[in-house]
Amino acid sequence: MPICEYSCHACGQHFEHLLLSSRPETHEVSCPQCQSREVHRMLSAFAVSSEGIREANLQRAKEAHRPIARDKRVSEDQQQQRIADEHN
Numbered sequence: 431m432p433i434c435e436y437s438c439h440a441c442g443q444h445f446e447h448l449l450l451s452s453r454p455e456t457h458e459v460s461c462p463q464c465q466s467r468e469v470h471r472m473l474s475a476f477a478v479s480s481e482g483i484r485e486a487n488l489q490r491a492k493e494a495h496r497p498i499a500r501d502k503r504v505s506e507d508q509q510q511q512r513i514a515d516e517h518n
């Protein structure tokens with residue numbers, strides 16, 4: 431899913447918005463800081479500058495999910511350890 435970068439005319443905030451449809455012009459995007467609808471999609475900036483932002487967002491997303499993921503991974507590890515023990 432594409433993520434588009436926006437800038438807010440009212441307060442100058444830059445933010446990203448996840449596009450859930452292929453027609454972004456139909457989206458009602460508002461500034462997360464001031465809730466203004468006076469936002470401008472930054473098409474050209476996306477490819478140039480969003481890589482680091484996307485990395486940061488991915489990192490944040492991973493951190494947000496980490497407790498669940500780690501619990502799952504631990505239990506899978508324990509299960510594999512049990513299986514290994516049974517075979518030994």
Ligand SMILES: [Zn+2]
Nearest residue numbers: 438441461464
């Ligand atoms: Zn704003």
